[in-house]
Amino acid sequence: MKKLRAAVIGCGAIAHHCHIPGYLKNRYTELAALVDPYEKNLKEACAKFNIERGYTSLEDLFANESIDVVSVCSPNIYHAEHAIAALNHGCHVLCEKPMCMNLKEGQMIQKAAQKHPGSIFMVAFTHRLYSGNIKARRMIEQGKIGEPYVIRIRFAHQGPMTGWAMSDWFFTPSKAGGGAMFDMGIHAMDLAQFYFGPIRKINAMMATLEKKIEMEDNAILQFLFASGKMGYAEVGWSSKQGFAGVEIHGSEAAIINDYFEGLYLMKGESSATGKRIIRKRMIDKNPCQGGWDVEIDYFVNAIRKREQPEMGLQAGLNSMKVAMAAYESAKKGKTVTI
């Protein structure tokens, strides 16, 4: 079979860590070209990964190359424009998160995808591909914790600068669309729905606690799911250490998916008299295996099977609806129904 010709748009940190090496090692793809308007970033990436063809615009890319697969790795403000252009050129699209800046853009992407039903569309919700999250969801489906009722998520690190991003858009509201709530929270909102289904209500509090930026660097979110289950998430850009991961509590047991310490099943009992019995069983010592390392293979597999992935357009739209409702909730100081 002829290899799929891939292009990566935006040659920054995530392209270097995930998309470019992913296409280079996948046996069904060849990395045909890179795109970045900043010549320095373009040249650096082409030289590092030994890619001959680089373009400073999508127009030049599509005018000169026949492309089957596109990864959108540009700043958030360009995601919709680049995803729609790629769909309109008949490409399969892997779009970085958040899928776009607002719901109007989400609808525009949806329209373009509807016009090209043969194109596979995936959103890079990397946490869904961690071995720990895959195993935890399977354990819930197998009834290992009884009836799950509450999910807690904490995704927090020191923020995108310094040491990560190769350009400075993350702290510019007009280019990023939001702060830590949008950047980290979108993963939490997606993962919460991966485990518990659609979120119906959200209550959000946000603040700028540590960074000198014009957007939130911390957010606390409370969820009520359509099923009646509940959840909460803390996301931030000012955390040097502490828990990162997911806890799911059920009627019989809890799953603790500590991204640094491991995934384990926790059973036991405690009483008001102080009696406490705790039984912990380690399930996966390295629950963050997978993720970026398998993302391109997962996407290419979906293309080869001609199956829209679960982390597809609808998942992207669902997370966008919750994110927009979170900003509305924080602004109005009220719970918002989605």
Ligand SMILES: NC(=O)c1ccc[n+]([C@@H]2O[C@H](COP(=O)([O-])OP(=O)(O)OC[C@H]3O[C@@H](n4cnc5c(N)ncnc54)[C@H](O)[C@@H]3O)[C@@H](O)[C@H]2O)c1
């Ligand atoms: N899935 C994940 O785990 C994950 C992790 C980090 C970042 N991301 C997402 O990836 C995207 C890129 O983030 P990053 O950390 O690589 O940022 P970055 O600043 O390192 O890279 C962005 C790149 O896009 C280029 N660029 C700017 N304008 C462009 C345009 N008009 N067309 C094409 N390229 C353009 C910049 O020159 C830069 O090279 C963001 O949407 C971010 O949220 C996802």
